[in-house]
Amino acid sequence: xxxxxxxxxxxxxxxxxxxxxxxxxxxxxxxxxxxxxxxxxxxxxxxxxxxxxxxxxxxxxxxxxxxxxxxxxxxxxxxxxxxxxxxxxxxxxxxxxxxxxxxxxxxxxxxxxxxxxxxxxxxxxxxxxxxxxxxxxxxxxxxxxxxxxxxxxxxxxxxxxxxxxxxxxx
Amino acid sequence: xxxxxxxxxxxxxxxxxxxxxxxxxxxxxxxxxxxxxxxxxxxxxxxxxxxxxxxxxxxxxxxxxxxxxxxxxxxxxxxxxxxxxxxxxxxxxxxxxxxxxxxxxxxxxxxxxxxxxxxxxxxxxxxxxxxxxxxxxxxxxxxxxxxxxxxxxxxxxxxxxxxxxxxxxxxxxxxxxxxxxxxxxxxx
Numbered sequence: 001x002x003x004x005x006x007x008x009x010x011x012x013x014x015x016x017x018x019x020x021x022x023x024x025x026x027x028x029x030x031x032x033x034x035x036x037x038x039x040x041x042x043x044x045x046x047x048x049x050x051x052x053x054x055x056x057x058x059x060x061x062x063x064x065x066x067x068x069x070x071x072x073x074x075x076x077x078x079x080x081x082x083x084x085x086x087x088x089x090x091x092x093x094x095x096x097x098x099x100x101x102x103x104x105x106x107x108x109x110x111x112x113x114x115x116x117x118x119x120x121x122x123x124x125x126x127x128x129x130x131x132x133x134x135x136x137x138x139x140x141x142x143x144x145x146x147x148x149x150x151x152x153x154x155x156x157x158x159x160x161x162x163x164x165x166x167x168x169x170x
Numbered sequence: 171x172x173x174x175x176x177x178x179x180x181x182x183x184x185x186x187x188x189x190x191x192x193x194x195x196x197x198x199x200x201x202x203x204x205x206x207x208x209x210x211x212x213x214x215x216x217x218x219x220x221x222x223x224x225x226x227x228x229x230x231x232x233x234x235x236x237x238x239x240x241x242x243x244x245x246x247x248x249x250x251x252x253x254x255x256x257x258x259x260x261x262x263x264x265x266x267x268x269x270x271x272x273x274x275x276x277x278x279x280x281x282x283x284x285x286x287x288x289x290x291x292x293x294x295x296x297x298x299x300x301x302x303x304x305x306x307x308x309x310x311x312x313x314x315x316x317x318x319x320x321x322x323x324x325x326x327x328x329x330x331x332x333x334x335x336x337x338x339x340x341x342x343x344x345x346x347x348x349x350x351x352x353x354x355x356x357x358x
Contacts, residue, residue, distance in 0.1 A: 070236030
C-alpha cells in the first residue's frame with residue numbers, strides 16, 4: 001500500500017493537535033476534509049482516540065508517588081551495592097586463585113627438592129640466634145620449634161582478624 | 171567514608187551522568203500526577219488488560235526513577251517514560267504465557283475490571299481488538315498522545331522512515347473498522 005498523503009493533512013493535524021478543530025478551522029479547510037479521504041480519516045480517528053484518552057484517564061486508582069519513589073530508591077541502592085560488590089568479589093577470587101597457584105607451585109617445587117624448606121624452617125630460629133631469648137632453664141626440645149610455632153600461630157591469627165575486619169567494613 | 175555516602179558518586183559515574191541527577195521526591199510527585207493517567211491509558215488500551223496496565227505503570231515509574239534519564243524538561247522525561255513502558259509491554263508479549271493477551275476479549279476485561287463501558291470504549295474497543303499490538307501502539311501515540319513520527323520512532327525503537335507508512339496503514343484500517351460499527355451508522 002502506497003501512503004497517500006494529502007498536502008493539507010499537516011494543516012489538519014496541527015489544528016487537531018492544538019484543539020482548534022473544528023471551531024477554529026477555516027470553512028475552506030472544513031469543506032476539504034469532507035471531500036478528502038486521508039483528511040477525513042485523520043479527523044475521525046483522532047477524535048475517537050482523543051475521546052478514548054479522556055475517558056481512560058479517569059479510570060485508574062493511582063498509587064502514592066511517595067511509595068513509588070521509595071521503591072525506586074531501594075532499587076537504586078541495591079543496584080549500587082551490586083555494582084560495588086562485583087569488582088571486589090572478582091578481585092577476591094583472583095587473589096585466592098593466585099595464592100593457591102603459588103602455594104601449589106611451592107609445594108611441588110619443595111617435593112622435587114626433597115622438602116628442604118621444612119628443615120630450613122626448623123633451623124631458622126637457631127640461625128637467627130633466637131635461643132638467647134629463651135631462659136636458660138628452658139628445655140631444648142626441638143630447639144627453635146618452640147618459638148616458631150607461636151610466631152606462626154600469631155601471624156595466622158592476626159591475618160584472620162584483618163580479613164574479618166576488612167569484610168565487615170565492606 | 172561510609173558506603174551510603176559513596177553510592178551517589180559511584181552511580182553518577184562520568185561527567186554526563188553527573189548532569190543527570192535523579193528526581194527528588196517532590197518533583198517526582200508533580201511529574202507522576204501529570205503523567206500517570208496518560209501512561210495508564212496508553213498501557214491499558216494497547217495491552218487491553220487494565221490489571222497489566224496497573225503493574226506495568228508502576229514498574230515503568232520505578233525504572234524511570236532508578237535510571238539516569240534525560241534532563242531536557244518534562245516533555246522529554248515523559249517521552250522517556252513512554253519508551254520504558256513500551257519496552258516493558260514488548261517484554262511482556264515476548265514472555266511465554268499460559269494464555270495470550272491477544273486471546274482475551276475486550277468486553278471480558280472491561281467486565282472484570284468492574285468499570286462501566288463508556289462511549290469511547292464501546293466505539294474504540296472492538297476496533298482496537300482487531301488491530302495488531304504494534305499498530306495499537308502507533309495509533310495511540312500518534313492520535314491520543316499527539317507525538318510526531320520522530321518521537322514515536324524514539325519511543326518504539328522503530329525506524330523513523332517506516333513510521334509514516336505503518337501509521338498510514340493502521341489509520342486506514344481502524345478508520346474502516348470504526349465506520350463499519352453499527353453505532354457509527356455502518357460503512358460509508
